[in-house]
Amino acid sequence: EAGVTQSPTHLIKTRGQQATLRCSPISGHTSVYWYQQALGLGLQFLLWYDEGEERNRGNFPPRFSGRQFPNYSSELNVNALELEDSALYLCASSATGRTEAFFGQGTRLTVV
């Protein structure tokens, strides 16, 4: 069974641009979570999607947004990129009502 997959693995963008990160959950999982792992800040919760809707978000500005598609895959969009957005972005998925979250390998975003 395939695990959580994320693309691209690496992404380099210029300050002010937009970045789009993608995540495919484990088959049968309806919840997708996004976390940011920035140097010095640790792992922080970003967004939670379930059944196609944003259910909750962490303490991040609105330029961090995303969506979940009917097949439960998800996109994370970061607009007006800033240098401090450089981080590893990890996606996790879980089955409805389960707390176990399985993570993908992450997308390393570098903003120059």
Add this chain to the structure above:
Amino acid sequence: AQKVTQAQTEISVVEKEDVTLDCVYETRDTTYYLFWYKQPPSGELVFLIRRNSFDEQNEISGRYSWNFQKSTSSFNFTITASQVVDSAVYFCALSEAMEGGSEKLVFGKGTKLTVNP
């Protein structure tokens, strides 16, 4: 708010030594989950264990064992007879309920374990 403290930033051991990674948590919830994840250099977070707050039994899985003590709010992780492949950053995490019915994970800062041959 929930908080997870991993006081050991880095640990270095020689292969075959036993090593314990400490995790102390704070929560006001009566029901919660505790997790350990391994993050190798590749970046992926590998799920190791989930423990329910009502289950204080220690758990052993091969060379890995976990000691959950509610009285001291600790959930420590021991690797017996460490191997070079155990080198990674290890994260302890605590579930925090969110509006909408699910839970997010609150992570500690991680402990970087280096096992030398």
